[in-house]
Amino acid sequence: MRGLLALAAVALSLYIALTTPVHLGLDLRGGTQLVLETRPTATSEAGEEATDRTMEVLRGRIDALGVAEPTIARSGDNRIVVELPGAQDPSKAADMLGRTAELTFHQVLGTADTPADTPADTPADTTDQRRKGPAQQVLPDESGERLRLQAASLTGKDVEKAADRFDQEGGAGWHVTVDFKGQGRDGWARLTGEAACHAPGDPARRVAIVLDGKIISSPQVDPSVPCRSGISGGSTQITGSFDDREAKDLALLISGGALPVPVEIVEQRTVGASLGAQAITASAWAAVIGTALTSLFIIAVYRLMGAIATVALAAYGLISYAALAAIGATLTLPGLAGFVLAIGMAVDANVLVFERAREEYAARHRPTPRSSLTAGFRSAFSAIADSNITTLIAAGLLFFLASGPVRGFGVTLGIGVLASMFSALVITRALADYAAARPRIYRHPHLTGIAGIGRFRAHLTHTNPNLMRHPRRWLAASAAALVLTASGIALRGLDFGIEFTGGRVIEYATKTPLNPDKARKALADAGFPQATVQTTGETQLTIRTTNLTNPQAAAITKTIGTLTDHAPQKLRDESIGPSLGKELRQNALIALATALAAQLAYLAARFRWLLGTAAVAALAHDVVILLGIFAWLGKPIDGIFLAALLTVIGYSVNDSVVVFDRLREQTKKTPARPFPQTANQALLQTLPRTLNTGMGAAFILTALATLGGPPLTDFALALLIGLAVGTYSSMFTATPLAIELTNRTQTGRRAPC
Numbered sequence: 133m134r135g136l137l138a139l140a141a142v143a144l145s146l147y148i149a150l151t152t153p154v155h156l157g158l159d160l161r162g163g164t165q166l167v168l169e170t171r172p173t174a175t176s177e178a179g180e181e182a183t184d185r186t187m188e189v190l191r192g193r194i195d196a197l198g199v200a201e202p203t204i205a206r207s208g209d210n211r212i213v214v215e216l217p218g219a220q221d222p223s224k225a226a227d228m229l230g231r232t233a234e235l236t237f238h239q240v241l242g243t244a245d246t247p248a249d250t251p252a253d254t255p256a257d258t259t260d261q262r263r264k265g266p267a268q269q270v271l272p273d274e275s276g277e278r279l280r281l282q283a284a285s286l287t288g289k290d291v292e293k294a295a296d297r298f299d300q301e302g303g304a305g306w307h308v309t310v311d312f313k314g315q316g317r318d319g320w321a322r323l324t325g326e327a328a329c330h331a332p333g334d335p336a337r338r339v340a341i342v343l344d345g346k347i348i349s350s351p352q353v354d355p356s357v358p359c360r361s362g363i364s365g366g367s368t369q370i371t372g373s374f375d376d377r378e379a380k381d382l383a384l385l386i387s388g389g390a391l392p393v394p395v396e397i398v399e400q401r402t403v404g405a406s407l408g409a410q411a412i413t414a415s416a417w418a419a420v421i422g423t424a425l426t427s428l429f430i431i432a433v434y435r436l437m438g439a440i441a442t443v444a445l446a447a448y449g450l451i452s453y454a455a456l457a458a459i460g461a462t463l464t465l466p467g468l469a470g471f472v473l474a475i476g477m478a479v480d481a482n483v484l485v486f487e488r489a490r491e492e493y494a495a496r497h498r499p500t501p502r503s504s505l506t507a508g509f510r511s512a513f514s515a516i517a518d519s520n521i522t523t524l525i526a527a528g529l530l531f532f533l534a535s536g537p538v539r540g541f542g543v544t545l546g547i548g549v550l551a552s553m554f555s556a557l558v559i560t561r562a563l564a565d566y567a568a569a570r571p572r573i574y575r576h577p578h579l580t581g582i583a584g585i586g587r588f589r590a591h592l593t594h595t596n597p598n599l600m601r602h603p604r605r606w607l608a609a610s611a612a613a614l615v616l617t618a619s620g621i622a623l624r625g626l627d628f629g630i631e632f633t634g635g636r637v638i639e640y641a642t643k644t645p646l647n648p649d650k651a652r653k654a655l656a657d658a659g660f661p662q663a664t665v666q667t668t669g670e671t672q673l674t675i676r677t678t679n680l681t682n683p684q685a686a687a688i689t690k691t692i693g694t695l696t697d698h699a700p701q702k703l704r705d706e707s708i709g710p711s712l713g714k715e716l717r718q719n720a721l722i723a724l725a726t727a728l729a730a731q732l733a734y735l736a737a738r739f740r741w742l743l744g745t746a747a748v749a750a751l752a753h754d755v756v757i758l759l760g761i762f763a764w765l766g767k768p769i770d771g772i773f774l775a776a777l778l779t780v781i782g783y784s785v786n787d788s789v790v791v792f793d794r795l796r797e798q799t800k801k802t803p804a805r806p807f808p809q810t811a812n813q814a815l816l817q818t819l820p821r822t823l824n825t826g827m828g829a830a831f832i833l834t835a836l837a838t839l840g841g842p843p844l845t846d847f848a849l850a851l852l853i854g855l856a857v858g859t860y861s862s863m864f865t866a867t868p869l870a871i872e873l874t875n876r877t878q879t880g881r882r883a884p885c
Contacts, residue, residue: 134562141554142447145454152457157464157540159403160412163217164225167399167712170210185392187212190229193384211398219402223682228384230397235288235386239326240338240350244270244278271342273350274373281340285323290316292366294386296379306379308370310386317366325362327353341370348382398709404702411465414840422835423449423475426828430479433824434486435581436573437505440563441482448478448548448555455547464540465844474548479828480519480786481556484512487821489582490589501580502568508582509561515793516553518738522789523549523782525730530778533723541775589820600812603868610753610865617760624763629770630706632720634713636680638688639704642696645670651695658691660684672703679710720774727781728752735785739792742873747788750866754784754857761853772847780854783829787822787862792870794818807874811867819863826859 158165168190170183183206190212194202203215219225272278292313298306312320323339330337332355340350349370357363370382423445431438452474456463489508493501527549530542567573568580577583585593630637648665651673655663664676675688685705692700708716728748735744758780762769795814802810833855837848 134558135566138447138559138562141451141558145447145451148454148458149450152454154453154457155460155462156412157462157467158215158217158401159465160463161217162403162409163215164219164221165216165399165401166214166226166229166397167207168212168214168230168395169398169712170212171394171396182393183210183212186395189391190214193228212395223686226397226400226682228381230395234342234344235291236284236342237286237320237323238281238284238340238342239323240335240340241268241280241282242335244280271340271345271347273340273347279335279338279340279347279350281342284342286312286316286319288386290314290319291386292316294383296376296383297369298376298379305371306374306376308374308379308383308386310368310370312366312368317364320366320368321362321364323362324353324357325360328357328362329359343382396709397707398712400705400707402702402705404704411840411844415465415836415844418832418835418839418844419475421839422832425831425835426475426479429827429831430482433581433586434482436567436579437482437486437489437564437581440567441479441486441560443563444482444555444560445475445478447559448551449475451554452544452548452551455551456544461543461547462540463544467540467544474545474552475832478548478552478555480825481512481516481552482560483821483824483828484515484790485509485556485560486582487589487818487824488512490585491817493577493582494585500568501573501577501582502565504582505561505564505568509557513557515790516556518789518793519786520549520553522731522734522785523779525734526727526778526782529723529727529730530775533719533726545779586820588823592816592819596816598812599815599863600808600868600871603808603871606864606868607872610861614753614756614760617757617764620760620763621756624766626759626763626769627766628717629768629773630676630708630713631771632713632717632769634708634710635676635678636685636707637674637676637704638685638702638706640673640675640689640692640700641703642671642673642692642700643698644696646673646692646695648673651675651692654691654695655688658687660688660691663688673700679707716771720771723774723778724755727778731781731785735789735792738789739796742877743792743795743870746866746870746873747785747792747862749869750788750861751781751784751858753865754780754854754861757857758850758854762850767846767849773850776847776850776854779851780858783851783854784858784861787825787859788866790818790821791815791862791867795870808871811871815863815867822859822863826855829855 168186170186172182187204187206191204194204194214194216201217203213205213207213214225214229216225268283269281270278271281290312292311294308294310296306297309327337327339332352338350338352340347342348351369351371353363374382427438427442427445430441434441461467485505485508487508488511489501489504492507492511493504524546527542527546531539531546573579584590646667648667652663652665655661655665655675660677662677666674666676668674673692675692677688680688685707689700689702728751731751732744732748735747738744755777758777759769762773767773791814794817795811798805798810798814798817799807805813830852833848833852836844837852840848
């Protein structure tokens with residue numbers, strides 16, 4: 133049955149992988165992402181309905197932009213996420229989508245110097261003036277002349293469609309044709325009919341077309357139009373000194389309609405297509421090389437069973453990819469890293485099973501490799517389940533509390549964990565059972581790799597070192613590491629990225645080497661003295677500043693261009709508003725606190741409060757050390773780091789769970805043995821698994837750190853540090869702390885685990 137289930141899963145996954153492509157995020161295929169937040173006013177709509185109507189207007193504007201495969205989705209009650217693949221001009225996209233585009237048509241009463249037909253103290257109000265009655269306002273026209281305007285007669289809601297046109301024969305050049313609908317047709321006839329009652333040349337014979345409080349055109353009504361009759365047919369032309377782009381943009385805004393509420397762009401990300409292609413290539417090489425090294429290591433240690441585990445790893449990769457494609461998940465750069473990372477985690481379950489099978493075979497409780505494997509799977513199941521559930525908790529927190537690419541990492545990590553459990557407990561077991569039942573394997577059990585306990589375990593069995601003889605010494609070493617790293621946080625502080633503080637980061641690639649000091653001086657002279665300049669290699673430059681407008685960002689690009697022989701290529705452009713940065717920072721703290729609380733609750737339920745407290749204290753120790761090391765190194769603390777931090781928490785708890793699971797098992801077998809001796813025995817028995825799993829994950833992470841490119845270097849570095857610290861703390865922080873807590877709370881007697 134396991135074999136049929138494994139075969140069906142692999143066949144289905146292969147079919148999905150060949151027929152359903154995975155949707156790539158913008159950081160992998162290039163493009164612009166905008167997060168817009170609705171800002172209801174006292175006179176506008178509010179709530180989800182206003183956000184839904186805003187989405188419909190934005191969808192019309194996006195369609196008119198001609199972007200291939202755009203996506204628009206609501207995030208919460210008042211945020212809208214827009215993805216524009218291939219769009220490399222964030223300023224144009226932001227201008228088109230963020231403008232309210234309030235279009236109104238007014239009768240001109242005269243110039244500001246002519247007497248008014250209405251009282252001078254009439255309040256000027258351009259918001260829904262048709263409901264409030266007559267009102268005036270004074271605005272400059274295209275030439276700068278100040279015109280007095282009557283209340284709006286028509287708005288953009290009366291417009292059916294608009295299009296840009298070029299009239300070469302008539303001399304009008306680029307212009308915009310506007311067609312009215314419904315009552316707008318009669319309203320346009322009335323408006324032009326009233327203007328036609330004034331003499332040609334009189335300012336009152338003009339009709340003003342106002343967009344966002346600015347007169348964009350104020351044409352005279354043609355002398356052929358009779359008074360009171362106006363222009364029938366419901367069509368008109370907006371003329372002006374337009375070029376082709378201005379005419380197209382104006383038609384786009386009018387056709388898209390007015391936004392029901394003002395919006396503010398709180399986040400903006402632009403990634404060049406070349407950078408995304410490089411990330412895919414680098415991550416693919418990291419996956420191939422890392423998986424190859426891990427597979428060779430597993431085969432060297434476990435021989436035939438290691439080869440079977442490698443086949444199961446390939447099946448895991450196929451199943452994970454198919455699951456992502458089936459649910460329509462978006463694969464982002466951190467998600468791709470999570471996919472690669474989960475390969476290393478998938479090794480853990482196999483190592484747990486094989487080590488337990490070695491113990492069963494060595495103790496001669498199970499005289500054949502097949503029976504030893506069966507017992508190994510049964511004995512390792514609880515540790516596999518507990519360790520994977522703790523990682524799923526971290527993945528779930530990333531999904532619910534994070535946003536953007538980090539949320540994608542949570543999705544791929546969660547899918548990877550579930551796929552790794554299936555590959556280990558179903559595919560590996562089906563293949564291992566079949567292989568172990570072969571007559572040749574029965575006659576030559578040493579080929580399986582589980583017929584011996586291994587050199588390292590044999591050395592531990594022979595020497596039987598008492599690692600927990602002085603638990604306070606281990607705790608003192610951990611305390612010293614905490615003080616050393618925490619001093620980095622106190623002295624140097626944490627360098628929060630723009631995701632948590634707000635600001636803008638722009639990354640360029642130049643064809644010639646660029647001196648960062650020269651770039652800093654040039655930016656200071658251009659009016660950006662606070663800009664932080666960093667280089668990656670000789671031809672990549674990263675500039676971090678506080679929040680910039682798009683014209684200011686263009687000025688920075690122009691300044692960098694003056695320092696090189698060729699125009700720089702913009703690889704990345706990200707902007708986070710200060711309010712969103714504050715919110716993301718708060719969410720990060722909530723995610724971290726929730727992760728610690730959730731892990732404590734789960735471990736307390738699975739073991740007891742004493743062991744749960746020791747495990748959570750160890751992972752808090754890992755968090756502080758990782759933060760301190762990044763503080764000393766001056767590395768940024770951003771959303772990608774948060775993903776790595778929560779993954780480290782899962783790693784740390786995994787190792788502690790394995791040790792404590794064996795501790796609970798040993799306590800039941802020998803209840804009269806003193807707790808420190810039982811803890812030491814559990815530690816020695818799980819030490820080979822801990823080191824072998826760590827080595828398997830280290831190959832993957834090292835490949836990511838060296839081959840994954842700049843976006844993944846810090847991510848992989850954080851995980852490598854966390855892996856080393858977490859491996860140490862699970863053995864020499866959590867276990868000694870459990871011993872000390874037991875000695876204090878259970879003096880003279882033992883408590884069940």
